Amino acid sequence: MTDTPPAAVRHAPRAKVVLYNPRAVFFTMPLALLAIGSELDPDLYEVVIIDGRLESDPEGAVRAQLPGALCFGVTVLTGAPISDALRMSRLAKRVRPELPVVWGGWHPSMFARECLLEPCVDVTVRGQGEETFTEIVQRLAAGRTLEGCLGCTVRLADGSILENPPRPLAPVEKFRAHDYGLIPVERYFELKGKRQLDYISSQGCNFRCAFCSDPFVYGRKWVGLEPTRMALRLKELWERYRFDDVNFQDETFFTRAARIQAFAQRVVDSGLRITWAATMRADQGVRLPEEVWALCKQSGLRRLLVGVESGSDDMLKRIRKDIRIEQVFQTVAKMLHHRIAGHFPFIVGFPDENDASIRATLDCARRLRALSPDFLTPIYYFKPYPGSELVREAVARGFHLPETLEAWSEFDYVAGLPGPWVSARQFTLVERFKFFQELGWKRAPRAARMLQRLARYRCARDQYRWPVEMLLRRWLVPAEQLS
Ligand code: B12
Ligand code: SF4
Structure with a gap:
């Protein structure tokens, strides 16, 4: 959290912090930038969020905001968004060579040092960003260096790279509520074609799936918002934006069943008439008591995303998903009973995956899809996303990961291309x-x-x-x- 500033500072003009969300597919609200931007004291800082997906001329929009800025922050996912992040960061450096450029998000969290080989990036933030970014901004405003600032890696004046120690994961409850006033919420509704609010209620994940970056970035830790305040915040947001639906972007929304039960109860009690969608693991669905399923449905649960990943129990074991196909169908039975729609993503093409395993996956997808017109079963090809256990194995066996940011920007499985194992x-x-x-x-x-x-x-x-x-x-x- 921000320190209380001295009265003299409070009356000084606010320092401008410019944040950029690279172009990408879909119009999910830029929650990462909302999270770090909302944590900055609004009395001291003016936060400007530019979303490349919303701008017809993103370069022009960034260029217009650079004068007077204290720093330029960019959120970076692995894959195609990197090329836009690079383009905008290089532009920022061309226009204001002395302006610190800070990258955060999933890619820099895994490649903190490597990103700094690119001259237009000065600082990278690893993992949770609220406290680290606040401290970076405070130090920059005070003309101090970033040596000792936990959670960030920085290129020093002599060109060497300093990796500060990690910052412990803080409970999200201690952060300021996300200020949706920082983004044009109505524009996102328009572009999505529905009044759907994106919301994040937790960070991290306790599980250990070997194809996922989360265990590496968050160290299998999880922190979530307290349910009563969460329901209250949503009610306040509804008063302001009148949305119909909430899309929870949490990695594993159902991590604590008691939290979800309390949340759903508060939503019902508050009379908030919305629908909502979230992620659930198959094993969590099996453990969830019937009355909580019913309560969730009553509070508006309309769709669950349940990562099945493979139709083969052997493969599920190998990728450490820690679920069984039997559990998927038990959870599905609950969903059918409560008339809840489902997305069941699968992955094929794991290293050395054989024909039988791929056929088991297709068969499982076929069975699920046939159960309800509201069940979708997208099938992706395994891409060795860095930071995961399977990637460490693949690299040890001679697989070469991209080495430059340009090469990483080509590394995109949205484009639907298979890896070398297919x-x-x-x-x-x-x-x-x-x-x-x-x-x-x-x-x-x-x-x-x-x-x-x-x-x-x-x-x-x-x-x-x-x-x-x-x-x-x-x-x-x-x-x-x-x-
Ligand atoms: C919304 C979302 C998207 C949106 C992105 C919207 C946008 N803003 O542009 C869309 C739909 C486009 C998307 C696409 C994909 N995504 Co996605 N997505 C998510 C999701 C569900 C939520 C992201 C979010 O808003 N989180 C909430 C914020 C608060 O958390 P955060 O992003 O971690 O941000 C914190 C820190 O990282 C840090 N931080 C982040 N940015 C910055 C910037 C600065 C300057 C600083 C200082 C700090 C900082 O501070 C924040 C607060 O603590 C995450 C899972 C998750 N729960 O995070 C996956 C996730 C990020 N996606 C993932 C993947 C794999 C994909 C896809 C490949 C999926 C697919 N099969 O299509 C594609 C690829 C993207 C691409 N190459 O185009 C992976 C990670 C990938 C990676 N290595 O980058 C994740 C982690 C899911 C997972 N566990 O596999 N995604
Ligand atoms: S795939 Fe989902 S459950 Fe598994 S570690 Fe990643 S976020 Fe957690």
Whole structure:
């Protein structure tokens, strides 16, 4: 938290802090920038958030805000957003060479030193950013160095890199409430095409999945907001923005069942009539008492994202997901009973994954998709996201991770390309399965029913030869340009 400033400082003009969210797919609100921006004392700092996704001329928007800024902060995910982050940071340095450029978020958290090899980046922040960024800004405002500032890595005046010790994870409850006034909430509603608020109620995760960066970045720790205040904050936000739906962006929203029970009860008691969506692990669904399921539904729970990852119990063990397929279907039974929609993402193409394992995944996706028109089963290819256990193994066995930021910006599995562990034959099978499953089950006009029946038949029998439907679609609908 910020120190109370001396009275003389309070009357000084506010220092401007400019924050940038790189262009990306989807219009999720920039919660990371909201989190670090809201933590700065508004009496002392003017926070300007520029979201590259909202600007027709992001360069112009950044350029216009640079004069008088104290620093330029950028949130950076691995993959395509890196190229935009680089473009804007280089622009900032060109316009104001002395302006400190601070990168935070998932990529710099894993590659704090490597990011600093890029001359336009001066400081990187690892993990939770509220306290670290506040201290960085305070020190910059006071003309002090960042030596000893926990949680950040910094290039010193002599060009050497200093990695300060990590900062312990702080309870999120101690931070200021996120100030949604810092972003044009209505613009996001418009771009999403629905009045849906993004909200984050916790950070980190206690689990240990070997394909995920979270255990590396948050050290398997988890901190969450207290449920009564959370419901109260949402009610206040609703008074202001009148949203219909809340999309919780937490890694594992259901980490503490008692917290969710209390939250759902408060929402019901407050008369707030909204729907909400969140993440849940299959094992958490099994453990959740029936009355909490019912309460969640009553408070508006409409959709759960349950990461299944693989249809093979052996593979689930190998990737340390710590769930079993049986648990997935037990949780699914609850969802069907309470009429809750589901997203069940899968990953194929883990190092050395064999045909049987991939087929088990396709089969599991097929079974889930057939259970409800409200169940989606996206299938991604494994990408060795840095920081995870599987990547350490792959690197030890000779896999080369990208070495420059430019190369990292090409490393993007939104584009749907497989890693080196997927053979051409497996790729064809998975792509055809995805196509026919989508065609077979999506909501479509009556005229498409015959085509849908045929697609379901193909999925049920694993018959994807002569995929004329695919060719026709490719011809009629050109591939989407992603990120
Ligand atoms: C919303 C979201 C997105 C949005 C991004 C919206 C945006 N702002 O542009 C969209 C939908 C575009 C997206 C896409 C993807 N995402 Co995503 N996404 C998330 C999600 C669910 C929430 C992010 C968030 O807002 N968190 C809340 C804030 C408060 O937390 P935070 O981001 O960690 O920020 C804190 C610190 O990191 C730090 N910090 C962050 N930025 C900055 C900046 C500065 C200057 C400082 C000082 C500090 C700082 O301080 C913050 C407060 O403590 C996270 C999971 C999660 N719960 O974090 C995954 C996550 C970030 N995504 C992930 C992945 C894998 C993806 C995809 C590949 C998924 C996919 N299959 O499509 C794509 C790839 C992105 C790309 N290359 O284009 C991974 C990590 C990837 C990585 N290494 O970068 C995560 C962690 C999920 C996971 N466990 O696998 N994602
Ligand atoms: S995949 Fe989900 S449950 Fe597993 S470690 Fe990552 S955030 Fe936690």
